[in-house]
Amino acid sequence: MNFLPPNLAPAYPEIFLLIMVCVLLLVDLMVGEKMRYVTYLLAQIALFGCALITFTTSVPEVVYTFSGMFVDDALADVLKLMVYITVSMFLVYSHKYLAMRGLFSGEFFSLVLFATLGMMVMISASNFLILYLGLELLSLSLYAMVALRRDSVVATEAAMKFFILGALSSGFLLYGMSLVYGVTGALDITRVTEVIQSGVVDSTVLVVGLVFIIAGISFKLSVAPFHMWVPDVYQGAPTAVVLFIGSAPKLAAFGFVMRLLVEGMGGMVADWQGMLIILTILSMAVGNLAAIAQTNIKRMLAYSTISHMGFMLLGIISADGNGYSSSMFYIVVYVIMTLGTFGMLMLLSHEEFEAERLDDFKGLNRRNPWYAFITLLLMFSLAGIPPTVGFYAKLSVLQAVLGAGYIWLAVVAVLFSLIGAFYYLRIVKLMYFDEPESDAPISPHGDVELLISVNGLAVIVFGIFPQTLMTLCVYAIQRPI
């Protein structure tokens, strides 16, 4: 039998990243504590290299490789590029914060890059097992990152919760996949689609499998009622790690949903639409109502994440190309806002002090008007108030869901976003209307300050000119239409 070597080109970014992680691990052994920034730079170089490779090897057509288990298409390219940018921004935001807390270590960077690799595999997988492989690579790295501060009780508790519930959800997912495999006899997503559409399979078992798959996805997306881990992990983990969990993996999870639900189970739209409607309403309700009661800003942002994921699902519910690109736009905008918000939290923290109470924002306008203004933009964007980009994210998913004929769902969504506006406004109130509790100057770090300014202004610049970002999302979704 002849062995045909697979076409490696579509997987070049993954291969490059894997090599770079190994290099990074080795280099990190040689450089001492003083030279740790070399590791940091190496991680940034790895991400930049990946971006370069993805960009240059990007082809307009869909390429399958490894016997159809791995796919490279517009969706994969765009999502991967977003992931690199997000991870790279995350590293800039967090390096000072980590250094102050003794977490600035080689393991951290290798974990981040392994997680990134996991996300890339998730985004490009075209087979149930590969999807699962990517997901576990990501999840295991995240568990370790949450537990990185091992002398902290809350962090350990958060890591335990995260791990147990995460493992449970992976189990759900795997069980759902095995049911689908049992019915269709296929693991390749393209093959599963064909079998489902042929209509010769037992749809009862298929629906049971779908329920488990949706439950597993909901855990990863942090959608209610599978959201219990989110507030605890956000509260317990170091802010830098929360920023990581809350940003790039959401992009990967979106890719995951697209591959699994839209491409794989596209023949069962009517079934998963109904399930997602329940999930989205629950998420918007739980997220927005529970956020009001929080005094810890990280918990509040956790509930805000839950409600945003509910909103994002609105686009997927409408189940057409327009809806998917709206959801993708929502996710991208959400990631931009999350990066800025947690970046600001880390900026306000210093050596002995962790900014995590809402009251830590008190009087920020007096202490530093520019940071207060950036936070104001981010909060209005999270609340979906124009002229910030958050408004267009809400506009596009609402347009999609109304286009699909769910007028009542759109009305429910806007009512919940009204409730949500309250707790974002409360932060603005604390910053602008109250007197500061401490007059401690906010120590500026050159690169972080620059990035947070760019990040904050991006919220309003994309708010005035959202066309580019929207076009990019439409381009990424061209195939499933």
Added chain:
Amino acid sequence: MLFGFPLLSLVIWLPIFIGILVFATGGDHNARLAKWLALMGSVLSLLVAIPLYTQFDPIMSGMQFVEYHAWIERFNIHYHLGVDGVAVPLILLNCFTTPLVIIASWQVISNRVSQYMGAFLVMSGIVNGVFSSLDAILFFVFWETSLIPMFLIIGIWGGPNRVYAAIKFFLYTLMGSLLMLVAFIYLYNVSGGSFSILDYHKLPLPFVPQILIFVAFLMAFAVKLPMWPVHTWLPDAHVEAPTGGSVVLAAILLKLGGYGFLRFSLPIVPDASQYLAGMMIGLSLIAVVYIGLVALVQTDMKKLIAYSSVSHMGFVTLGFFLFNAYGIEGAMVQIISHGFISGAMFLCVGVMYDRLHSRQISDYGGVANKMPIFAAFFMLFALANAGLPGTSGFVGEFMVIMAAIKVNFWYAFFAATTLVFGAAYTLWMYKRVVFGVVASPGVEGLTDVTGREILILTILATAVLWLGVYPLPLMEMMHTTVDGLLAHIAHSKL
């Protein structure tokens, strides 16, 4: 006509850019610079808006000074600006008010001056944007953005209960406008992918969607105007806001609601508007009569004027939903006139508040003995608020009552009670505050208005009298537009 020159863009963006410059002057050590820059900017913005009046062709129907550029192609959203005879007076009113507000706050605000002055300039530009947008999303962006500066103005420089008032103001208005957004997206889907307001005017719609869209618009505009029973945010916001904030709120922001009815509700869903006119007239009359009575028993001057605003706004909706030219033009005159009068009334209260730091009627008495010039100005504005012939307050109310009598005697009857109640609450307050013997040592120590205050009050007094005696230029300006609107409403869209 200035062909091709983007005049409306200039009117919108000039104040916003100067506002950002004012923000950039930084802390309070640059307060003088911030004030002068803000004043220059606001006067300049008024000057560039004047061609809107001189170059406007009142005979021409349709939109003028149109600008049309692609903006967000993904959703077919355009940067589409244009004004008609209804929008131009409102833009001019807005540009006229901003310098007055800045002069009025000249000495009172000593804390974060640049942010205060900048916020007013930015808001002025945003409001011009609301009045000149012809794209629903562009309109919505300006409409919502206008909340942010006002929220900050009330919350930072307001009174003791300012946080409650600011958040109530924001959430109330947001609630109304979100349903309007749903209606816009619905119209977008129905019209085959257009956010153009002018396309919506032509779009045929079945009856039930028309009713639902009307209700969604009503939520937005009724809260903003405000109509009874969703007016409760207004007294809170007015009482807590600094004087400048109250003036802009009463003179400008309330008008956005009235403008919304003319630009959206009536032309887009004419059948629903006519079907529900009875309800709208009922709500308007409740506002006129009931809120007039509520105003009578207020002990806080600002609250009294706030309720008087709600009552006067009842005339606006009454005039709109009578569906005749007198009614709509009368309502528009009322809108402009109320902009001058309520602004002036809040400034008068502000003048007293700056000296005695109280808004309670009972803390005053005999002010005329100590502030004779001020008392004379206040008298004029109080009489105008009560609708004295010869002042602008009379013209609008009289026209609406005339229009009402053509439709139904009882509408006119209840509307006319405002001439009694309005006079009662305004003049009774005036009597208790200004006349009588000097009530307290605080009043004894009052000093009369300064040159700066006289300047503002004189400008407003001139406007009130000019509009009261010679409202013709204003009416000529909107005549064609109102006729066109009525002809449009007369055609069923079913």
